Amino acid sequence: MNGQKPPEGRRTDAEAEELSCEESLALMYEFLDGELPAERNETVRRHLQICRRCYPHFDFERIFLDYLHEAGSAPQANPDLERRIRSLIAEESA
Amino acid sequence: MGIAVVARGNGRQRTIEDRRKEFEAEALPHLDALFGLALRLTGGDEPRSEDLVQDAMLKAWRSWDRFESGTNCRAWLMTILRNGFINLYRREMSRPVKVEFEEIAEGHGSGSLYEADPEGRVFDRLVNDKVLRAIEELPDEFRIPVVLADVEGMRYQEVAETMGIPVGTVKSRLFRGRKRLQESLHRFAVEQGYLP
Numbered sequence: 001m002n003g004q005k006p007p008e009g010r011r012t013d014a015e016a017e018e019l020s021c022e023e024s025l026a027l028m029y030e031f032l033d034g035e036l037p038a039e040r041n042e043t044v045r046r047h048l049q050i051c052r053r054c055y056p057h058f059d060f061e062r063i064f065l066d067y068l069h070e071a072g073s074a075p076q077a078n079p080d081l082e083r084r085i086r087s088l089i090a091e092e093s094a
Numbered sequence: 095m096g097i098a099v100v101a102r103g104n105g106r107q108r109t110i111e112d113r114r115k116e117f118e119a120e121a122l123p124h125l126d127a128l129f130g131l132a133l134r135l136t137g138g139d140e141p142r143s144e145d146l147v148q149d150a151m152l153k154a155w156r157s158w159d160r161f162e163s164g165t166n167c168r169a170w171l172m173t174i175l176r177n178g179f180i181n182l183y184r185r186e187m188s189r190p191v192k193v194e195f196e197e198i199a200e201g202h203g204s205g206s207l208y209e210a211d212p213e214g215r216v217f218d219r220l221v222n223d224k225v226l227r228a229i230e231e232l233p234d235e236f237r238i239p240v241v242l243a244d245v246e247g248m249r250y251q252e253v254a255e256t257m258g259i260p261v262g263t264v265k266s267r268l269f270r271g272r273k274r275l276q277e278s279l280h281r282f283a284v285e286q287g288y289l290p
Binding site: 029030033035056057059060061063064065067068069070071075076077078081082084085086088089090092093 | 110111113114117118122125126128129130133140144147148151152155156207208212213214217222225226229240243244245247249250265268269272275276
């Protein structure tokens with residue numbers, strides 16, 4: 001699926017190979033999520049050091065993912081819920 | 095009402111009353127966090143979320159003896175709630191999901207929000223309830239992996255195991271879910287006048 005298959009005829013040696021922008025973008029989320037194997041991760045990192053086109057995409061997505069993570073903070077539960085749970089537990093322990 | 099006495103690790107004898115107090119002190123403070131997770135998972139369904147929290151708390155209480163004091167109570171409770179939700183979800187979702195074949199055809203780059211605001215400044219301005227609403231509006235098959243991976247910080251493999259789907263499917267659903275969220279946030283930002 002995304003990023004799993006390189007275009008025909010490319011990439012036979014993961015270590016030596018340079019990524020195209022298309023390939024680096026295909027690996028973007030796996031890279032940002034820390035899900036790439038070390039060598040692959042390094043190849044993307046090297047690409048980002050030299051590619052001014054890809055870098056802002058990665059930067060943007062990183063900001064977005066941090067935002068998502070922080071925004072997940074908890075709303076308040078209804079106080080009735082806590083009361084209900086307390087009394088159920090009290091019932092069970094009686 | 096007999097006074098049940100329970101032995102724990104160090105052999106100290108504790109009454110059920112001690113245990114209940116301990117449970118209330120250690121577990122109940124995480125109620126809001128559990129409720130938040132339940133809301134994210136159910137897509138903002140409050141009654142269902144309350145049921146999930148209540149079930150999780152009762153399950154936790156019944157296995158309180160197996161919980162090791164001093165370990166991460168919040169994580170333990172979250173796991174109980176998540177498992178409860180996933181069991182229900184799997185039961186409801188035993189029919190196949192249609193997204194599998196609308197694979198990622200639109201390329202890999204970032205979408206329209208990136209084009210409009212490449213530095214992501216708008217994220218500082220959009221208040222949390224916008225993203226929460228955007229998450230709630232995602233269909234289950236995208237919302238659940240996004241909540242598990244992005245809000246809860248699970249690895250792809252854990253999401254796959256939790257949901258009973260292949261890792262490749264987790265990746266593609268995360269991709270689509272995140273893109274949809276960005277589209278909704280873009281729309282909100284335009285409505286609020288933060289972006290043209």
